Amino acid sequence: MTQLGPGRPRLEPRRRAGQTPRAEILDAAAELFTNHGYGNTSTRAVADAVGIRQASLYHHFAAKDDILDALLAETVTPPLELARTLADRPEPAAVRLYALAWFDVSQLCSGRWNLGALYLLPELRSERFARFRERRDELRGHYETLAAAVLAEAGAGAVAGAELLPFRLVESIINMRSDEGAAPEYAGRLIPDAILRLLCWSGSLAETRVAALELARRFAPE
Numbered sequence: 275m276t277q278l279g280p281g282r283p284r285l286e287p288r289r290r291a292g293q294t295p296r297a298e299i300l301d302a303a304a305e306l307f308t309n310h311g312y313g314n315t316s317t318r319a320v321a322d323a324v325g326i327r328q329a330s331l332y333h334h335f336a337a338k339d340d341i342l343d344a345l346l347a348e349t350v351t352p353p354l355e356l357a358r359t360l361a362d363r364p365e366p367a368a369v370r371l372y373a374l375a376w377f378d379v380s381q382l383c384s385g386r387w388n389l390g391a392l393y394l395l396p397e398l399r400s401e402r403f404a405r406f407r408e409r410r411d412e413l414r415g416h417y418e419t420l421a422a423a424v425l426a427e428a429g430a431g432a433v434a435g436a437e438l439l440p441f442r443l444v445e446s447i448i449n450m451r452s453d454e455g456a457a458p459e460y461a462g463r464l465i466p467d468a469i470l471r472l473l474c475w476s477g478s479l480a481e482t483r484v485a486a487l488e489l490a491r492r493f494a495p496e
Contacts, residue, residue, distance in 0.1 A: 296334045298324045300348075303341045304387040312342060312395050339402055342392065346406045349389050353378040354409055355495045357416035365489060367423035368475050372486035374420065375444050375466040377494055382447050383461060390448030417441040421473055428474035440469045 302323035306315040317338050321331040335341045356377055360370040382390050392398075398406065421437035447461050466486070467479055 299331055299334055304345055308387045308391055345389055350409050352381055352495045354413045357413055359493045367420050368470055369482055369485045371420040371424055372466045372482055373490040375469050376462055377490045378444050379447050379465050380462050388451040391452055414441045424473045424475050436473055443469055
């Protein structure tokens with residue numbers, strides 16, 4: 275019988291995605307939270323979906339909101355790390371903004387479950403998730419700073435307040451996944467392209483795309 279650790283035998287063979295029990299718990303919770311609702315999912319249901327005892331789940335997560343917090347961190351930590359790196363890079367703002375948007379859309383698309391849909395949970399307004407909100411706000415700020423720099427280059431054609439839109443456009447992939455059941459293949463290119471055009475940027479999209487993807491792949495967190 276496969277073992278979780280001393281005194282923690284599995285109820286049945288491993289059947290979830292993930293190389294560790296913790297990863298399996300997150301995979302099961304992501305499926306249940308996104309398909310059945312956070313409020314409708316108990317820790318017992320998550321444990322059952324993994325094939326472990328509820329007590330074994332508590333060995334990894336003390337409460338259900340700790341599981342939710344870990345899932346939310348998966349969505350915001352990688353793009354935030356990249357945004358912090360790009361903030362100090364010498365490349366043009368359009369290239370850096372495209373790189374950030376491409377990476378962010380890609381990781382929101384690539385997850386097995388549409389974790390971005392969890393952003394709408396009313397529970398996220400509580401103090402328990404203040405740290406997540408702060409990190410997401412910081413990411414939004416990086417988008418707005420880069421977008422403002424692109425707008426400044428665009429000059430008179432720019433629309434006031436347009437720097438607020440790129441972050442929202444990136445997160446529109448969450449609704450696309452909800453509506454279509456899967457991430458559309460074109461989103462990783464369409465959304466970053468649309469962001470630059472929205473900001474009245476008039477450079478070569480093809481050249482910027484190549485430079486941005488190279489930049490993102492070079493500095494994206496592992």
